Amino acid sequence: MSSDVDQQQVGTALALVLFKVGQHCFGVEAASVRGSGGVPGDGVLPVESLLTLPGSTDDRRQSLTIKGDRQDYAISVAAPVELGTIPAEAIHPLPVAITARCRLPGLRALAVADHSLILLVDLHRLLQTSPKADLHQDGKP
């Protein structure tokens, strides 16, 4: 059984959309992202607000469109947004202590790449359940 699993994991990788919040690198499954655009309009929900993190002082912002079940959601993130691929073996489930005690909304997994930690968040699910997202569907407040 384990060898089957190993064989399945060899060569597999996850495409991620990567962006930064402060010093932290965040990743979202690329499959859940419709696209990334230019400068977001006024009132677009900042990702920092969604993640309950301090707001960015970076003036350069970029919009990100996250797929929703019925409607897409537009959020703004600090530029630049990058597309990356992380090997499956570099992606780790959350340690029990993090699951039990970390209050970062939407945190699903951790990845280590190039000696950096990537916080993998499920923005799709977070937006579906966040009351903050109600007024920001498709970027129209």
Next chain:
Amino acid sequence: MTDTNLDQILAKRQTARKEIVNVDEPLIKLVIFALGEDWFAFHGERIREILTKASIFFVPGCPGSLEGVINVRGDIESVIRLNELLQVPLPEPGTPSAILLGSGTAMNSGIRIDRVVDLVDIPQSFIQPPPANLPDQMRPFVSGLLRFKERPVSVLDLEQIFSQYVKGLG
């Protein structure tokens, strides 16, 4: 030569006999470590590894006692500190420290300590029950007490620490 000399000799021999270790008694492996001014110990079978150097990745949204995660040869481990749980003052920033990799039923995690004092095998009888005057915050986590190098060492119950940590204590 006086009569008391024999008494003294016999008394010394009696004391010495008491100090002789019963070699058949099971030995317990302990990892003794310093945290602040105090010395503590974990049972050796609960400690997988001692790391003297590790880069911590901070994870936002965690309480102060959850320092973050480390990469141990490709595996991610959390790192907690016990200072809050045991109400031991935090060390000055930049103070050298180490991480014990602990295994429990509730979780596995790295545990930040100030330094490892020693790894010892001691007879089970050397560990005494926790004293009645143990501070309240330590009472749930201390399973025994011993003297080592003329200092008291509190033997900690790692299972209890991890299970309470997961429930939000510390």
